[in-house]
Amino acid sequence: MILISKYIVPKGYIGITLFPFVFLKSKDLKGDKVLLNHEKIHLRQQLELLIIPFYVVYMFEFLMRLIQYRNWHLAYKNVSFEREAYANEKDFEYLGSRPFFKFRTYF
Structure with a gap:
């Protein structure tokens, strides 16, 4: 469900x-x-990890990336969930071909 809120979005x-x-x-x-x-890719990731x-996991990895890069934007862009979403956001067939339990390397 898509909702509009300028207050919830950081x-x-x-x-x-x-x-x-x-x-x-x-x-x-x-x-x-x-x-x-x-965002649909993120919904699948969230469902997949219950x-x-x-x-x-997202917050832990973000904090590790923040320590690693010492830059908020670089840390965010390098979280594995974001890398997957950005790499596939223009592939509108991606979710149809992506296995439900996609194993990934977090670090």
């Missing part, structure tokens, strides 16, 4: 996925197919 971002919702900063972003595909463990 400053500097245009969307965030909090299972089962995708929050967008403005309603005109509902037409951005690449953004929506990116939601709460996804957030635990």
Whole structure:
């Protein structure tokens, strides 16, 4: 379900996925197919890891990347979940061919 909220989406971002919702900063972003595909990839990742463990792993990896890069943006871009979503956001067939339990290297 897609919801619009400029208050839930953090400053500097245009969307965030909090299972089962995708929050967008403005309603005109509902037409951005690449953004929506990116967020759908996150929905699959969250479901695959049973939601709460996804957030635990995401935050742990983000903190490790922040220590590694000492830069918020670089840390965010290098979280494995974000790398997968950015690498495949323009492939609208990706979720159809992606195995449900995709094993990945976190670090």
